[in-house]
Amino acid sequence: MNVCHLLVVCIFSALTNASAGLVIFQRTEGKNFTILWQFLTSGTKYFCKNQCKDTDTLVQTTGVSSHNDRHSIKYEHTPPVGGTLYATILNLNTADSGRYRMGVGLPELPESYRDFEIRVLPAEQQYRSSVPSPEVHIHTGPAGGTLEIQCPFHASRSTKFFCKGNCLDGHILLRTTENSDCVDRYCVDFRPEPLMKMYLLVVTISQLDKSDSGRYTCAVGSSLRSAYIQEFDVSVSDGLPLDGKVESEGRRDSSENRPTVLVWPLVLAGALVLLMIGAVLLFLCKHKRKPNSDGPRCEFSTQNAQQEDTYESIQDCGTRALDHSYCTLKPAQHMRCYSNT
Template sequence: PVSSTLYGSRFLTGEVGGSVTHQCFYSITPANKHDRKYWCRRAGSGVCHTIISTTGYTSREHRGRVSLEDIPQKGTFMVTMTGLEKSDTGIYRCGIGSTNSDLYIRLNLTVSADASTVEPIRLFLGELHGSVTVLCPPGDTPSGEKRFWCKVGRSSCSLIANTDGYVGKNYQGRISITSQESSGAFKILVNDLKKEDFGLYRCGNGGLSSWDSSRMVALQVTTASTLPRRPKFLSGRAGGSLSITCHYDPKGNYKKKYLCRWKAATCSLLVDTDGFVHQSSKGRVQVASSDQENGTYRVVMSHLREEDAGWYWCGATNGHTEHTSSVKLLIQKKTCSSQGPETSTLVKPTLSRPATSSTPTQRSITDLTHVMGTKSTSTLLPTASPSTLLPTASSSTLLPTASPSTFVTSPGKIYPQSSPSESHLLPVVLPALILLVFTTFTVLFLTKIKLQKETGEERNAIGNLEVAPTQDGQNPVKEQIMEETPENGQEHGTDSGKCRWVFSGTG
């Protein structure tokens, strides 16, 4: 099978009588370092016949015109064929393993009378978790064209970043494409290198289809960097300050150190050790100290703002070589609620009765006063809450007797005088009236107690519902940051309620 840990060009061209060199790159592991490397040619039957290998074998027909050099510390081996003939055109493999069907790269070699010269693939080395600077030579496309960086696969080149602002999700905050120099060359800067960054790449001007204006390079990731690793995230509070300690190799003879702000594959310079300070950073960002012997420098950022959140790069440069590292800054802002949970207002549902409705009690009292022939105003007030459902003494008022000719139950309503025979019903009706009033008060009292109990349960239920949205509505990303950064989410009381520190946008 074709190995994902082997990389190399898939097309070679050579001129009759000339020579060609092929580089095969492999991941630096103990097994790969010491295992057999080989170069073979595939026959029509599918069998790949060995031409040369690191065991010392060389086929008879290729002796004197083929060589293989293995460089384990760089993770590469090179095969060179000289005295090319047209019959050398065919399909070849470079690979690792005890057989020719183990790990390999398949490629096509074309030999012609006037083949163009193919530039060799340049190898760049970078340490695991460290950084690398890839110099992309000037192409045929005029300056000003967009620049790109892509990873070569079996049949295509997958775009990683370009100067239009595109950056692949696995490279956010850790790749930058610099501006073109006067010669047209530019640099690709990658930091926080990972093992999977090993492979073949293309850099160039224009689009991915612009093969003529692009160059093939190989990136090899070696053992882990010995430089101290800083946390990937730093946090500060709006209005506060923080310091960033940057590390570089003191043996690298770096002349200038700087801090820049990364966004969309570009990094805008904020401050450097030569005294430059960006206009937006004056009075807020400065290089506080620099220790060349230990390879460190410290940048202080003060009067932090919410918009300061985002990616930043530490950098040290020496000519075309740059050492970079990235850090993401998170800014906390203070948010206050208008009231604390203990002072929150709970709006209770109101219980009301239409003013025009008539209850049996009202009708009974009206009928009774009509029979008694007295002038009376009978009123039962609707209430707004269960606590006032019990009628008061003023709910029913007996007024002095009116003249015999009229009987008034309410203002504006006059009823004719009752007949004398009806007054004989008074001894019967009066006890019934007293019993009715007592019964009514008892029912209202029991109803009040029941409603108070139900209202208390409803208050508890509403109180629980008011707390739940605050808990469920929290941003999952902020929750994760809060777990990683203990100080986030701390609360303290104020005169108007509670305040807490939460992370703002990340820029």
């Protein structure tokens, strides 16, 4: 694999607009790492690690570029708004492994951002590992979710392949000469990427299952023997994204990676029900306060209930309705009846 190829596979996942999980970039220590991310907002650009607190900020600038020791960022404006942000770490070591974020705004209050993870492999591992291409990226996602992976290629070819494992083993999930096609839970979309001067084969796996975990291959070419290939791994978790995060890229107040919920109709319906209940209660309250000349009349009394030695029940009071009796409600919620005759 040549140097140019190494750079391409390092940056392709950052072009994703929405992802149900986190991308883990695997790199061998001693190498350089560069990732790019495209965005549509403007403001302070930053590159940070872990929780992006004050001590976690690696590089931050309002200009077009900045560097700090082995870390640097570079910004290229794309008219009319937004642009491309490059983040680089030179001479990777095992201490560089961890969670990272690049974004626009402020690290502690980002407007738009990209989360990813770097896993630095010991230099000797590339020689003793029995797994070919140990530096392939790992795309993580929850069971039941959807993963979208972008495979970059420098040339356009007629046939597109998407395989589980090695395509030559015959585990071909999708093979098509169309630019867009779907088979079962798998889809491909082949399109040019003018900014990067390359082509992207976007592969999608929907309704993820634990059995979907493993190595995959996307390829373009007239045949598998002569095709250009990209390999990646998929890791499916038990229904929740890693770290409990639903989105790894997007706006802080965005719901791009959350299921669509019709909230406003429910709120309006609830408010309408409350208004109707309030109107009914108000009507009943006014109706009870209106004197009734045909029945007993009840008034609230401030007299101490303990000074009364004789009480009559509400039922007894009701039996004197024909005598135009009236009642006084005592503070102890007893009622005494008085006759008008």
